[in-house]
Amino acid sequence: MPELPEVETVARGLARVWEGRRFARVEARRPDLRRPLPQDLGQRLTGARIERVGRRAKYGLVDTDRGDTLIFHLGMSGRMRLDPTEIETHDHILFTTDEGRVVAFNDARRFGSLDLTETAALDAHPLLAGIGPEPLGPGLTEAHLAEAFADRIAPVKALLLDQRLVAGLGNIYVCEALHISGIHPERPGGKVKRAEIAKLVPAIREVLTQAIEAGGSTLRDYAQVDGELGYFQKQWRVYGREDEGCPACAKPVQRIVQSGRSSFFCKRCQK
DNA sequence: CTTGTAACCTGTCTGC
DNA sequence: TGCAGACAGGTTACAA
Numbered sequence: 001m002p003e004l005p006e007v008e009t010v011a012r013g014l015a016r017v018w019e020g021r022r023f024a025r026v027e028a029r030r031p032d033l034r035r036p037l038p039q040d041l042g043q044r045l046t047g048a049r050i051e052r053v054g055r056r057a058k059y060g061l062v063d064t065d066r067g068d069t070l071i072f073h074l075g076m077s078g079r080m081r082l083d084p085t086e087i088e089t090h091d092h093i094l095f096t097t098d099e100g101r102v103v104a105f106n107d108a109r110r111f112g113s114l115d116l117t118e119t120a121a122l123d124a125h126p127l128l129a130g131i132g133p134e135p136l137g138p139g140l141t142e143a144h145l146a147e148a149f150a151d152r153i154a155p156v157k158a159l160l161l162d163q164r165l166v167a168g169l170g171n172i173y174v175c176e177a178l179h180i181s182g183i184h185p186e187r188p189g190g191k192v193k194r195a196e197i198a199k200l201v202p203a204i205r206e207v208l209t210q211a212i213e214a215g216g217s218t219l220r221d222y223a224q225v226d227g228e229l230g231y232f233q234k235q236w237r238v239y240g241r242e243d244e245g246c247p248a249c250a251k252p253v254q255r256i257v258q259s260g261r262s263s264f265f266c267k268r269c270q271k
Numbered sequence: 272c273t274t275g276t277a278a279c280c281t282g283t284c285t286g287c
Numbered sequence: 288t289g290c291a292g293a294c295a296g297g298t299t300a301c302a303a
Contacts, residue, residue, distance in 0.1 A: 002296055034279075034298080058297080076296055077281075090281085109280045111297060154274060163298085170296055217296080259275060262294085 002058060002074035004135070004168030005211035006230065010080050011060045013225025014103065015053040017082065018062065021097040022049045028093050034075060034113045037093070044068055044116055045095075057131045057167035061122070069119040071127060075111025080104070082225045103225070132166045135204050140166060145197050152189035157258050159189045160204075169204065172217060175239045175264045177203045179246075184270040185263040186256070210235065238264040 002010070026045045028037050038044070048064035055061060062070035072078075081104040084091065091104035093114065105114070117125045132148075133139025148165040149156065159165055160174045169177070178185050180203035183196050192200075211217060216230030224230060233240070237247050242255040246266035256263050 006296075073297080075280095075298080078296095108282065109295090109297095111279070113298090152273085158274085161297090172296065260277080261297095 002076075002078060003170035003173050003217075004055075004058060005173070005208055005214075005232065006216035007055050007058050007060055007074065007168075008212050009216040009224055009230060010074070011053050011055040013082070014060070014062070014080060017099075017101050017103070017225070018050045018053055018097065020050065021099055021101075022047060023064075023095060024098045024100075025096040026093070027096075030092050033092060033107060033110045034073075035115075037114055038116045041093075041114075041116060045070065050097075056128060056134070057163055058170070059127065063119055067119050068116055069122050070114070070116055071122075071125065072105065072114045073112050073127070075107060075109060075113070077109040078105065078107040078112035080225045081106050082227070130164050132162075132164050134167050135169065135208055140201060140204065142194070142198050142201050145201060146194060149189035149192050149197065154189055155186045155258060156183060156189050156192055157185035157263055166204070168208070171261055171263075172236070172239045173204070173207050173211065176207045176237055179238045179248075179265060179270060180207060182270055185258060185265050187271075238266060240264065 023045045026042045028041055031037060048066045051063045051065055053062050058073060060072045083102055084104045088106060090108045091106045093105040095103045133144060149159060152159060157174055160169050181196060181199040183192060183200060211232040214230060214232035215224055217232040218229045238253045241253045241264060243252045246253055246269055249268045251266055251268045253264055254267055
């Protein structure tokens with residue numbers, strides 16, 4: 001489920017039920033996800049007022065009035081289930097507000113993570129330090145990407161997945177942005193021309209913006225907190241569409257494997 | 272420093 | 288129906 005648009009969708013969903021409320025109870029049903037959970041999680045959150053729910057890269061951020069920020073990552077299979085009718089096997093953490101609403105952090109594969117840190121030191125947190133600019137913010141510019149790509153022989157696909165260069169992109173939206181901008185995923189970063197980078201930047205912004213408007217993409221899990229599906233997968237140009245016609249030229253979409261992950265692209269439109 | 276691969280863990284789908 | 292194998296939105300440790 002979770003690249004930037006899905007995490008943004010989840011954060012907005014949580015904001016609606018959490019902001020202004022207090023945590024009445026926080027229960028971890030196992031000691032770890034990908035990494036150990038903070039042992040004082042319940043103690044530090046219980047009674048705290050939730051000031052704001054936001055996002056940085058693929059991390060959800062929850063600020064409390066105690067000067068703490070809860071950081072969560074959904075990994076590959078993480079979901080936030082609002083007011084579950086029953087507790088499921090992979091509901092690992094249960095958050096209950098003073099209003100009595102329950103959010104279950106469910107994550108079958110347990111690639112997700114959760115930590116608690118002081119808000120004042122948030123940017124220095126190991127999970128966030130070194131993360132690149134937000135693609136929908138002012139930091140992602142043609143000049144920034146040109147510098148990030150310069151002299152690199154790694155394929156542009158891999159570079160765009162590197163969270164240190166740009167925050168929040170994942171396999172789906174990199175494939176989509178490269179198709180929109182006509183760049184072959186295997187092209188070495190240093191060989192991408194300035195004019196192509198000038199197309200790539202708005203392509204990234206466009207695909208992320210449209211995906212957020214659609215409520216993200218749904219694959220095996222639903223994207224939104226309230227159980228509503230995201231619909232952006234219906235707008236995928238190439239991702240997951242091997243052998244189907246390219247939306248621009250109708251030539252069959254190709255699938256290749258790069259560093260163990262599928263890349264989808266059009267041979268004719270992407271050089 | 273850069274690059275590529277394997278590993279983490281569970282579930283789902285396909286083909287035999 | 289059973290079973291093996293491939294694959295899945297991410298990150299990170301490690302080797303070269």
